[in-house]
Amino acid sequence: MALMDQLMTADEQRKDVIIYSLAIQILKHFSVTGKTVIHMLGRMDLSSIELEDLDKLDAALNCIDDTIVIICTQKNIETPKVDYVINKSLKGHNNNKIMESRLKKVYISYKHDKNYDEAMEAIKRGLKKNDIYYSIDMQDIKYRDDIVKYEKEIGSADKVIMFITAPYLKSIDCMFEMTEIFKNEDVKNRVFPVVDLQPIPRNRDGLKEIKDFWLKQKVNASVQMQTESGNSDYVINELSKINTIIKALDEFWDYLVHINTGSFMNLLDNDAVLLMEEIQRAKPRKTAELDERIVSMGETQPTVIRRTTQNGEKSIYVENNTGTININ
Known part of the structure; x- marks a missing residue:
């Protein structure tokens, strides 16, 4: 009680x-x-x-x-x-x-684009062929489901295929998913990028182009909010999403520039066999790890030293323990 x-x-x-x-x-x-x-x-x-x-x-x-x-x-x-x-x-x-299956399934973050339909089908065929349970919006967002809730679930998933294209970078829903993914850390182990940014260059000029686009979206949303009668919760929420995207852009672009994603077509060849090998090789993330050591505190009274390391934002529950908690 x-x-x-x-x-x-x-x-x-x-x-x-x-x-x-x-x-x-x-x-x-x-x-x-x-x-x-x-x-x-x-x-x-x-x-x-x-x-x-x-x-x-x-x-x-x-x-x-x-x-x-x-x-x-x-x-x-x-x-x-x-x-x-x-x-x-x-x-x-x-x-x-x-x-x-649900806890370990692979989520797919992507932008609907008919130019990449065959690439998406190759990924889905590869996942099915290798018995890898996966989640994608078109099959998992049911009638009357909350889309934002699903986007946040993608962000907390242990394995995410990010299919990053030029349209992806200018989609508020896709880029909000990106912010949720990066918020939950351990991106190097959790994210499997498939990248085709043409015609956006994968360098400093490309970052400037994307930043300019989202700064313009922020200005437009701000002007609309000021000129509309009453308070539009929708515009306020969208402006909040845009601010979050702009804050995450540098970290996201640094990741894109420095990680080798190989040839886009080679990665998806033969039902994305190379991508499937990487996904199967990756170990599931542990929310918390416990390290126990016996430290002698005297001839007759050894003491167990327990150290719990937590990754990400998930809560951990420690039962019936006394001692000191150091938070770094």
Whole structure:
């Protein structure tokens, strides 16, 4: 109850930690007497659950034995079909790895352009051929889904194919996805770039051209906001996105200029076989790593030194520990 009270007044980052803590404590409470059954309402492919929340649920479930999760698309089903029953950590019933696939899937950030349709098809064929679960807007954004929420999910994903073209650089939706991707750090390991910038040069002149474009968009949005009657939330939100894009441009362009993406056509040849090899070679990112060492504090009292390193913005939950926390 104390945590519930805190939850009502906490900021977003603190809420993350409290929800994680509650999830573990509730599951532990229910697991004391035996098998736990969790009944969840949502889509069978778990797409109704945000990726960050799914990550927390997965970590909480891994602390508990004998947990069964039931997913239903309707409320108040007392005896769901066997197909709905998923075992511990949602890791699969009859090898149907729903949660694992969703947490490890590859997202595709790109700009719709008929000139690159065949290139996109080559990437999708390669992913299917190699049994790599992937997410792309045309198949994963359902009717009435929140598009911005999906763009943020791309930003937090462990693996992202960024198909960067000249139209991509001048699309507010694509470039907002870029800012979300770079906000979550570890870009070198998470991002798999496919680049064809023609006719924009991949140098200082190219950066100036893109900056000038977005500065002009900022001026236009500012003028529209000042001349319109009333407050337009849409224009304000768009102006906020443009400001975020402009701030991220230098880091993004530095990444583009210094990373070798090879020949665009060679990378996608034979159903993007070279790209698929790189994706399969990459190891999944660990949110936090724990390092334990025994340090002698006396002849009879050795002490365990624990160090937790966190990457990105995901929250971590450390239970029943005392000591010092150093934040660098």
